[in-house]
Amino acid sequence: MMTIREQTADNLAAMVRHLVRATEPDGDQDGLTPLQWSALQYVGLANGMSRTVSGFATYNATSKGTASQVIKSLVDKRLVRRVPSRQDARSAELVLTSSGRKRLEAERRNTLATAIQALSDADRERFGTVIATLMNELRAPHGRVQLGSCHDCRHLDAGGNAPVCCRTGSRLEEPDLLALCAAHTPIERGGN
Amino acid sequence: MMTIREQTADNLAAMVRHLVRATEPDGDQDGLTPLQWSALQYVGLANGMSRTVSGFATYNATSKGTASQVIKSLVDKRLVRRVPSRQDARSAELVLTSSGRKRLEAERRNTLATAIQALSDADRERFGTVIATLMNELRAPHGRVQLGSCHDCRHLDAGGNAPVCCRTGSRLEEPDLLALCAAHTPIERGGN
DNA sequence: TTTGTATAGTATCGAATCGAAACTAATTTT
DNA sequence: AAAATTAGTTTCGATTCGATACTATACAAA
Numbered sequence: 001m002m003t004i005r006e007q008t009a010d011n012l013a014a015m016v017r018h019l020v021r022a023t024e025p026d027g028d029q030d031g032l033t034p035l036q037w038s039a040l041q042y043v044g045l046a047n048g049m050s051r052t053v054s055g056f057a058t059y060n061a062t063s064k065g066t067a068s069q070v071i072k073s074l075v076d077k078r079l080v081r082r083v084p085s086r087q088d089a090r091s092a093e094l095v096l097t098s099s100g101r102k103r104l105e106a107e108r109r110n111t112l113a114t115a116i117q118a119l120s121d122a123d124r125e126r127f128g129t130v131i132a133t134l135m136n137e138l139r140a141p142h143g144r145v146q147l148g149s150c151h152d153c154r155h156l157d158a159g160g161n162a163p164v165c166c167r168t169g170s171r172l173e174e175p176d177l178l179a180l181c182a183a184h185t186p187i188e189r190g191g192n
Numbered sequence: 193m194m195t196i197r198e199q200t201a202d203n204l205a206a207m208v209r210h211l212v213r214a215t216e217p218d219g220d221q222d223g224l225t226p227l228q229w230s231a232l233q234y235v236g237l238a239n240g241m242s243r244t245v246s247g248f249a250t251y252n253a254t255s256k257g258t259a260s261q262v263i264k265s266l267v268d269k270r271l272v273r274r275v276p277s278r279q280d281a282r283s284a285e286l287v288l289t290s291s292g293r294k295r296l297e298a299e300r301r302n303t304l305a306t307a308i309q310a311l312s313d314a315d316r317e318r319f320g321t322v323i324a325t326l327m328n329e330l331r332a333p334h335g336r337v338q339l340g341s342c343h344d345c346r347h348l349d350a351g352g353n354a355p356v357c358c359r360t361g362s363r364l365e366e367p368d369l370l371a372l373c374a375a376h377t378p379i380e381r382g383g384n
Numbered sequence: 385t386t387t388g389t390a391t392a393g394t395a396t397c398g399a400a401t402c403g404a405a406a407c408t409a410a411t412t413t414t
Numbered sequence: 415a416a417a418a419t420t421a422g423t424t425t426c427g428a429t430t431c432g433a434t435a436c437t438a439t440a441c442a443a444a
Contacts, residue, residue: 009309009316011341011372014237014251015323016304017230018339020212021253023330035401038209045206053422059206061213063403068423070401090410090421112208115329117201119322124201127322130315131207137307138215147210149203180203227430245393255432260394262430282392282439 023112031077035060037107039070043080043094044104047150047179049165051094055182059147079103148184215304223269227252229299231262234372235272235286236296239342242374243286250374251339271295340376 024034032040042056049055057067071094074080079100082092096104108114116124135147150165157164216226224232234248241247249259263286266272271292274284288296300306308316327339342355349356 009311010233010237010305012308012316012320012323013303013305014233014372015327015339016208017212018251018253019323019326019330020209024253033400041202041206045202054420059210061210061216064422065404065424066402068421072423085421088411088421090408092422111205112326112330113202113205115326116204118329119201119325123322123325124204126318128204130311130319130322131204131211133311133315134211134304134307135207137310138211138304147207180206225429246391256393257395257433258431260392264394277392280392280440284393 019112023115025107025111032103035062035066035070036073039067039074040079040096040100040104042180043074044096044101045180047181048093050180050182052091053094056094058182059180074100147180147182149180150184153181153184211304215307217299217303224295227254227258227262228266231259231266232271232288232292232296235266236288236293238372238374240285242372244283245286247374248286251372266292339372339374341372342376345373345376 025032025037038060039056042059043051046055046059053067053071054064056062056071057064060067071080075082078097081095081097083095085091085093116127119127132148132152150163153165217224217229230252231248234251235243238247238251245259245263246256248254248263249256252259263272267274270289273287273289275287277283277285308319311319324340324344
């Protein structure tokens with residue numbers, strides 16, 4: 001009898017989907033809905049220039065209206081604060097309040113992130129590579145902005161004594177280097 | 193200056209989430225809602241004994257009520273048919289109609305599955321391994337049934353001249369060997 | 385058999401989600 | 415300066431979705 005070694009692409013896609021859905025916090029446990037959780041996590045992960053209403057809308061593939069509503073609800077709950085942007089008076093940078101950060105840490109068990117963290121370093125690195133490839137593939141057909149962090153972004157200018165994003169001209173502090181950026185454009189594969 | 197090579201676990205989780213959300217068919221394009229698409233795909237992927245209302249509820253991490261509604265809507269649209277189970281009068285096996293299959297094939301562009309298919313064989317295999325590991329990790333804490341296909345299931349009895357699932361006693365035809373099973377229990381890691 | 389419990393699925397209702405569209409205000413382009 | 419973009423908000427209504435309660439079948443035990 002023949003032995004099947006590999007999952008089909010369709011099965012894998014379904015399993016990924018299942019993983020994501022099954023690890024979303026249930027209903028409004030603890031008072032937050034899934035969408036609110038997603039937004040809170042995003043604010044905790046994205047870098048300064050991406051931590052905006054539009055940034056979340058892109059990340060979560062929802063309309064700006066929906067994004068606006070959710071952020072508002074988080075602000076009302078004092079989990080997130082708005083810091084008016086100095087460069088653009090229309091925009092505000094979203095930051096976690098200490099209470100928001102606590103909430104996020106408290107919920108960190110049993111999430112997909114925890115499972116990924118538990119992978120071996122080698123596995124996690126390979127996983128990261130594949131995810132990056134998938135993001136690249138899906139970029140063109142959907143015309144979406146890529147999500148990624150600065151380390152493989154063509155906007156990163158590490159020439160000076162401090163790393164700089166040549167798109168915004170802003171200096172990149174340590175935490176921002178690791179954070180997710182909604183304007184990410186990977187090196188060597190073109191785009192924009 | 194230090195160079196960052198790896199994404200953090202949190203970033204990876206967020207990217208996976210983004211991949212899934214961004215590849216869901218938009219709104220009710222073509223008349224199907226995201227939930228309906230998900231259900232249609234599931235019916236197209238799952239094996240005989242898993243192709244049920246409950247199976248979909250498990251897969252999609254929704255309530256049985258919601259699952260029941262969605263399936264009903266697909267039946268009303270003649271995309272899915274119910275075949276009463278012979279072993280269990282309460283249950284019905286769901287099957288794609290030819291129109292359902294067509295709809296599914298037509299939408300297959302730009303999905304996550306397509307992107308995964310485009311990976312190199314090596315990448316896809318590695319990806320599969322990691323996904324399987326993640327599913328295992330998330331199994332215990334959530335107490336959920338594992339999703340997987342027969343090739344690494346402890347219920348598979350390949351001893352005779354035809355492979356058999358020793359849980360249901362049913363013979364496994366070719367397509368079912370590859371399909372997703374909602375009763376999957378992986379070899380060598382225990383469980384159930 | 386009967387009784388009890390678990391499971392497959394359906395129906396209903398109300399709250400929450402979510403997107404579309406129309407809008408304001410600031411920014412950039414021509 | 416006018417026109418076109420972009421960030422974000424608001425309102426409204428359709429849809430989703432889960433909780434709960436329900437029916438019917440299956441299975442287990444006495």
